[in-house]
Amino acid sequence: SPSCGDGRKRNVCYYYDSGIANVDYGAEHVMVPRRVAMTHALVASYGLLPHMTRLRTTPATEHDLRAFHDDGYVRLLRDISPDGYYRRHDNNIRARARACRVGVPDEDEEADGGHYDNPVIDGLWDYCLRYAGGSLAAARALAAGRSDIAINWSGGMHHACSGKASGFCYVNDIVLAIQHLLDTFARVLYVDIDVHHGDGVEEHFKGDERVMTVSFHRYDGDQYFFPGTGKAGDVGEGKGKYRTLNVPMKAGMDDASYLHSLFVPIMDTVMSRFQPDAVVLQCGADSLYGDRLGGFNLSVSGHAACVSYLRSCNVPLLLLGGGGYTVNHVASCWCYETAVAVGKEEEIPDDIPHHGYEHYYRDQGYKLHYPVPKKSSIKKEDIDKIKQDALANLRMLNE
Ligand code: VJV
Ligand code: CA
Numbered sequence: 001s002p003s004c005g006d007g008r009k010r011n012v013c014y015y016y017d018s019g020i021a022n023v024d025y026g027a028e029h030v031m032v033p034r035r036v037a038m039t040h041a042l043v044a045s046y047g048l049l050p051h052m053t054r055l056r057t058t059p060a061t062e063h064d065l066r067a068f069h070d071d072g073y074v075r076l077l078r079d080i081s082p083d084g085y086y087r088r089h090d091n092n093i094r095a096r097a098r099a100c101r102v103g104v105p106d107e108d109e110e111a112d113g114g115h116y117d118n119p120v121i122d123g124l125w126d127y128c129l130r131y132a133g134g135s136l137a138a139a140r141a142l143a144a145g146r147s148d149i150a151i152n153w154s155g156g157m158h159h160a161c162s163g164k165a166s167g168f169c170y171v172n173d174i175v176l177a178i179q180h181l182l183d184t185f186a187r188v189l190y191v192d193i194d195v196h197h198g199d200g201v202e203e204h205f206k207g208d209e210r211v212m213t214v215s216f217h218r219y220d221g222d223q224y225f226f227p228g229t230g231k232a233g234d235v236g237e238g239k240g241k242y243r244t245l246n247v248p249m250k251a252g253m254d255d256a257s258y259l260h261s262l263f264v265p266i267m268d269t270v271m272s273r274f275q276p277d278a279v280v281l282q283c284g285a286d287s288l289y290g291d292r293l294g295g296f297n298l299s300v301s302g303h304a305a306c307v308s309y310l311r312s313c314n315v316p317l318l319l320l321g322g323g324g325y326t327v328n329h330v331a332s333c334w335c336y337e338t339a340v341a342v343g344k345e346e347e348i349p350d351d352i353p354h355h356g357y358e359h360y361y362r363d364q365g366y367k368l369h370y371p372v373p374k375k376s377s378i379k380k381e382d383i384d385k386i387k388q389d390a391l392a393n394l395r396m397l398n399e
């Protein structure tokens with residue numbers, strides 16, 4: 001198994017676009033893009049920026065998005081605005097938006113307290129171009145060999161489909177980045193530790209032998225947890241059969257069960273059987289303890305151990321954000337993971353420095369590593385069953 005904390009330096013590239021910080025999904029919406037600005041402020045105040053190359057801010061182009069997304073959907077994202085949609089009641093754009101699940105999709109959701117997963121927000125088009133541009137710039141740095149690890153915390157929007165928005169995601173920057181990596185790297189591994197299933201990425205690559213997708217997520221069976229897909233039996237199809245791996249888990253997963261019983265043994269097998277030339281890790285921080293939506297019990301160091309593990313594999317690594325709805329936890333986690341990327345995790349103090357956002361960290365005692373409950377309620381037999389299912393699927397790979 002690859003050794004962690006090997007002391008070897010990595011060339012780390014980092015993308016941050018301050019134009020994303022003020023994007024607003026709506027007053028009470030759970031998705032808060034400011035968490036990326038908070039992460040950046042923490043990264044800066046811990047003195048991590050001089051250890052990385054800052055990538056030039058380059059929004060994606062309409063042409064870039066068309067590599068995955070349908071023309072009609074791209075045009076909708078470009079043309080829609082709250083002004084036309086909400087205030088001028090443009091019926092044509094409302095019909096197009098409904099078809100693409102942007103804004104008010106149907107009466108069911110009108111009834112859902114008037115809350116929409118994918119609202120028509122101010123600056124929507126600009127926001128999509130900026131976060132997708134970050135993931136593309138990061139992919140370019142890896143493909144050109146300018147970087148060993150490239151980071152875009154504003155990316156990782158794994159639910160977006162070719163023709164529709166889903167689960168707070170409008171453009172699928174992950175699919176775009178993987179497509180770009182495939183021009184240079186023969187085999188790309190996608191790993192998704194967001195608490196939700198990485199459905200949009202899986203769907204696009206499920207028949208593609210060059211890309212293996214692995215998602216760890218909460219799955220409640222007949223009880224619904226978004227997006228409701230990702231059972232162990234979904235293994236891909238055609239030439240991509242067994243190159244889709246799903247690891248469905250119940251709420252309450254802790255570090256020991258997640259990491260030592262599942263993530264490490266499963267990823268050891270994936271790495272030796274698939275032998276990727278590049279790895280993309282979606283680091284959704286909604287799998288942390290205390291997340292507003294997630295229900296898992298991972299600590300910051302447990303979550304970051306997944307980053308540390310993949311770093312130690314010494315394969316070009318793209319780190320992306322994703323979910324994460326308790327913003328102070330998210331920023332603590334992604335800052336610590338930035339430190340892991342540059343190999344400074346043992347040097348940064350636990351006390352949050354004064355940096356302008358420190359008041360957000362009061363609930364966690366102004367410490368980067370906040371406490372989590374010791375033991376999970378999940379039975380050992382249940383964990384073993386999940387592991388055996390995953391390993392059985394992996395035995396079929398390359399058979
Ligand atoms: O469960 C759902 C879909 C509904 C319909 C829409 N209403 C708002 C919620 C129920 C069936 N959607 C999930 C989407 C989760 C997306 C996760 C994204 C990621 O982390 O994987 C990657 C970035 C869901 N769960 C919770 C909410 N939506 C939610 C949305 C809100 C909200 C509270 C909860 C939207 C607006 C407001 N509050 C004001
Ligand atoms: Ca996941």
Ligand code: ZN
Binds near residue numbers: 284286322
């Ligand atoms: Zn999520």
